[in-house]
Amino acid sequence: MLFENEYETGGQMAEVTGQRSLDQERIANFYHDLFVKAQAEDFTKICAPGLDRTKVVVDVGGGCGFFAAAIARDLALPVRVVDADPVSVEAAKQVGVDAIVGDALQWQPMGDESSACFNLILHHLVGGGEDETTRLQMRALERWKGRAVRLFINEYIYDSWLTEASGRLIYGITASSLLSSLAGFVSRFVPSLRANTFGVGVRFRGEHEWRSLFEKHGWRVAEYSRGMEEFISLPRRLLLIRSCRRDSFVLVEA
Ligand SMILES: C[S@@+](CC[C@H](N)C(=O)[O-])C[C@H]1O[C@@H](n2cnc3c(N)ncnc32)[C@H](O)[C@@H]1O
DSSP states (O other), rough: SSSSEEEETTTTTEEEOHHHHHOOOHHHHGOOOHHHHHHHHHIIIITTOOOTTTSSSEEETTTTTTTHHHHHHHHHOEEEEEEOOOHHHHHHHHHHEEEEEEETOOOOOOEEEEEEEESOGGGGGSSSSSHHHHHHHHHHTTTTTTSEEEEEEEEEEEEEETHHHHHHHHHHHOOOHHHHHHHHHHHHOOOGGGOOTTTTTOOOOOHHHHHHHHHHHEEEEEEEEEOOOOOOHHHTTTTTTOOOOOOOOHEEEO
């Protein structure tokens, strides 16, 4: 667990937050830049215009710094990565990005930021139940209130045939050790059901579910970009998934 102990975070100390975190071995699955091109294109299109070019774009949960490096290279904006995984932070430093180990749930903005990016991190902020999970996801955004920054959110969207059932089902399975063991067994024969979050939990949501959560918590969706539809295998359709894609939102305080 990443948050069992306090650790150095560039002058800030992270404490236990109630997040159910992935272990280092599973986080290593995210050391890739597969989604950076689409994320950087969305950021360039919907978030960058009008940003103060002297201020820092912070990538919260920015992993190995691939997105931050692309923004620095393509847009010549100053960047910073904050991530809870020290190995990722070291990798980000290696590619020349200013990077700090820190917890998105407790991060104190430094005051020099123009925007805070959350690329594929919110669905990992899961707690012991639905309510706690929602609180954690919204708490990460709350840290940026009163700072006049634009929030850029890139998230997996799971729209469902039945209200918002798919995200709930996936969370129910991945957060339960018993259901995760069963799903892990089934996924040996049905590879498209594999998940590296079994036993910890992951909380995806539909587009409208995210929008109403943002609005309920004092944010306005100022810009939006809908991602490309991803293929949904037959077994995954059993989870009532109607559409799966990566969308981007720009939030400002309402
Ligand atoms: C799915 S990876 C996404 C990495 C990268 N942003 C991307 O889009 O490819 C999630 C990242 O969030 C980080 N993370 C998870 N919980 C965090 C927290 N509470 N505070 C900071 N980073 C966190 C993980 O270490 C990991 O690097």
